[in-house]
Amino acid sequence: MLYPQVNATRMVTSLDGFWQFQVADQKAIDLHQPLPAPLTMAVPASFNDQVVDQTLRNHDGYFWYETTFNISKLQKTQRNVLRFGSVTHSAVVYINGHEAGRHQGGFTPFEIELDDYIQVGKNDLKVQVSNLLDNTTLPSGELTQQAGQYHVTPRFDFYNYAGINRPVKIFTTNKQVHIDDVVVKYHTDLHQTNVLPDIKITGNYHHLTLQIIDEANNVVVQNNSASTTTIKPLLLADTHLWQPRHAYLYKLAVMIYDANDELLDTYEQTFGIRTVKIAHNQILVNDQPIYLKGFGRHEDFPVIGKGMNQAVINHDHNLMKWLNANAFRTSHYPYSEEEMQLADRDGLLVIDETPAVGLFVGFSASMAMGQGQVNTWQTLKTQAAHQQVIREMITRDQNHPAVLMWSIANEPASQQVGAHEYFAPLVQLTKQLDWQKLPVMAPKIMVATPDVDRIADLFDVIALNRYYGWYADFNDLTKAKQDLQNEIKAWHQKYPDKPIIFTEFGADTLSGMHSLAREPYSEEYQLDYYQMNLAVFDEFDYVVGELLWNFADFATPTGLIRINGNRKGIFTRDRQPKDIAYLLKKRWAHK
Numbered sequence: 397m398l399y400p401q402v403n404a405t406r407m408v409t410s411l412d413g414f415w416q417f418q419v420a421d422q423k424a425i426d427l428h429q430p431l432p433a434p435l436t437m438a439v440p441a442s443f444n445d446q447v448v449d450q451t452l453r454n455h456d457g458y459f460w461y462e463t464t465f466n467i468s469k470l471q472k473t474q475r476n477v478l479r480f481g482s483v484t485h486s487a488v489v490y491i492n493g494h495e496a497g498r499h500q501g502g503f504t505p506f507e508i509e510l511d512d513y514i515q516v517g518k519n520d521l522k523v524q525v526s527n528l529l530d531n532t533t534l535p536s537g538e539l540t541q542q543a544g545q546y547h548v549t550p551r552f553d554f555y556n557y558a559g560i561n562r563p564v565k566i567f568t569t570n571k572q573v574h575i576d577d578v579v580v581k582y583h584t585d586l587h588q589t590n591v592l593p594d595i596k597i598t599g600n601y602h603h604l605t606l607q608i609i610d611e612a613n614n615v616v617v618q619n620n621s622a623s624t625t626t627i628k629p630l631l632l633a634d635t636h637l638w639q640p641r642h643a644y645l646y647k648l649a650v651m652i653y654d655a656n657d658e659l660l661d662t663y664e665q666t667f668g669i670r671t672v673k674i675a676h677n678q679i680l681v682n683d684q685p686i687y688l689k690g691f692g693r694h695e696d697f698p699v700i701g702k703g704m705n706q707a708v709i710n711h712d713h714n715l716m717k718w719l720n721a722n723a724f725r726t727s728h729y730p731y732s733e734e735e736m737q738l739a740d741r742d743g744l745l746v747i748d749e750t751p752a753v754g755l756f757v758g759f760s761a762s763m764a765m766g767q768g769q770v771n772t773w774q775t776l777k778t779q780a781a782h783q784q785v786i787r788e789m790i791t792r793d794q795n796h797p798a799v800l801m802w803s804i805a806n807e808p809a810s811q812q813v814g815a816h817e818y819f820a821p822l823v824q825l826t827k828q829l830d831w832q833k834l835p836v837m838a839p840k841i842m843v844a845t846p847d848v849d850r851i852a853d854l855f856d857v858i859a860l861n862r863y864y865g866w867y868a869d870f871n872d873l874t875k876a877k878q879d880l881q882n883e884i885k886a887w888h889q890k891y892p893d894k895p896i897i898f899t900e901f902g903a904d905t906l907s908g909m910h911s912l913a914r915e916p917y918s919e920e921y922q923l924d925y926y927q928m929n930l931a932v933f934d935e936f937d938y939v940v941g942e943l944l945w946n947f948a949d950f951a952t953p954t955g956l957i958r959i960n961g962n963r964k965g966i967f968t969r970d971r972q973p974k975d976i977a978y979l980l981k982k983r984w985a986h987k
């Protein structure tokens with residue numbers, strides 16, 4: 397899926413700004429009239445923390461957004477497409493009172509063809525948004541209704557921020573013929589690279605030209621072709637590789653022409669050349685073993701919630717680079733396209749995760765080690781949604797060299813009967829959709845130990861979320877150390893060829909709390925906890941990654957063990973370092 401761009405044939409208008417907003421179900425809204433009693437709401441951002449009223453902040457159900465936009469005579473001669481970066485969790489879009497499209501799933505973009513609905517001059521855009529989650533959606537939640545009021549109990553601990561979280565744009569293309577997709581496929585021996593892109597075009601054209609442009613803006617290779625099916629490979633004789641923390645980005649320019657050499661449409665797709673392999677329990681990037689240093693994170697910041705904000709993203713990347721990190725996981729949903737573009741440029745490796753979180757019925761994040769009594773795989777009906785989120789994530793992100801692996805679920809009930817049957821087709825689908833065949837993983841919950849887990853054989857990497865010294869062996873780091881060592885050895889014994897990475901480990905820590913007794917919640921305990929864990933990882937050369945939980949403190953619903961959010965951050969929510977940050981910086985300079 398192409399990210400909107402302005403070029404010789406395309407225009408982009410941003411619809412970001414102050415919109416109208418109102419909580420209401422469908423019956424209360426006249427689609428041909430303005431919202432009757434709206435508040436102002438900034439887009440992009442979650443609605444929740446923009447309002448003062450707490451009932452509104454925590455509203456579960458339906459709500460409406462409205463704005464207007466103008467279309468010029470000239471623009472009406474083009475094809476107009478409305479594009480949402482994401483609407484959390486589902487959207488029905490109305491243009492001038494008519495339904496023009498809908499989308500389920502809160503973390504991937506969708507497009508709506510506008511030409512049948514818009515007019516020259518002023519147009520009305522309404523979006524009915526829902527933040528409801530149930531047994532069929534991803535993320536997964538428990539939905540109840542009482543006296544006509546919905547109530548969602550999320551099966552995850554982050555606050556269920558919702559709304560129009562990412563940018564809204566209208567882009568134009570030529571009406572009759574346009575480039576719909578560009579997938580930059582290539583084969584490289586790390587010196588010579590043959591680039592053979594997959595290009596989708598709607599409409600008739602006479603011929604196309606392809607160019608690869610390097611970082612100095614030189615055209616390094618060019619091809620002409622009569623059609624997308626007869627493209628000859630473009631040879632990069634002296635490939636400049638994309639390396640972790642040393643990014644190098646090329647662009648593939650596609651131009652399509654009519655018989656008179658008149659340009660009909662054009663698009664420039666950024667890409668990088670790198671390989672990813674798993675061999676002898678190591679992860680190889682460009683044939684070199686890589687050790688992952690970094691974080692599980694959240695899109696989460698005061699006031700904007702899960703809204704896309706480029707300054708926050710840039711600052712987070714600068715903090716990660718300052719600590720000498722090289723990787724992060726998009727826990728627990730695909731992050732914004734803008735962030736993925738920056739990861740490409742910053743050379744940060746990304747474990748790209750679907751929103752398949754909460755696939756464990758009865759497990760409560762706030763009770764931490766509670767065991768589900770219900771069989772998840774008989775209760776949940778998420779297979780269709782799961783296929784969709786995998787498809788949408790890969791379609792959106794396959795051109796990003798930063799993507800190292802696909803994480804298709806976080807902490808599913810992989811020890812319960814039915815888990816293997818549920819995941820086997822999903823892993824197969826992931827491999828089938830991804831031409832690169834990047835490694836596939838799904839981080840494991842603590843109760844999914846090697847003796848009871850049923851799905852590790854399906855995946856390329858053993859990804860562990862482990863909290864020895866916190867949820868298990870609380871305040872007993874000696875016992876925690878033994879248990880951690882034992883579990884690592886047990887996984888290795890069972891799957892000697894698979895690399896092991898720690899996708900989560902951490903301890904809640906109140907910034908500024910100090911304890912001579914080095915007690916839990918203090919900065920001292922966080923230091924001791926991490927020093928123990930990191931020392932254990934260093935004992936095993938098949939442990940090839942440490943992604944700490946979490947990069948920063950983040951918002952959660954209030955809970956018994958969630959006081960003002962999840963406090964496992966290395967940084968506070970406003971990005972001030974806890975003591976542990978300096979230890980990491982030192983360690984990662986040499987690791």
Ligand code: GCB
Pocket residue numbers: 552553554728761806807861900945962964
């Ligand atoms: C986990 C979850 C993560 C939670 C974390 C915690 O295992 O994957 O979403 O935030 O534990 O802190 O409890």
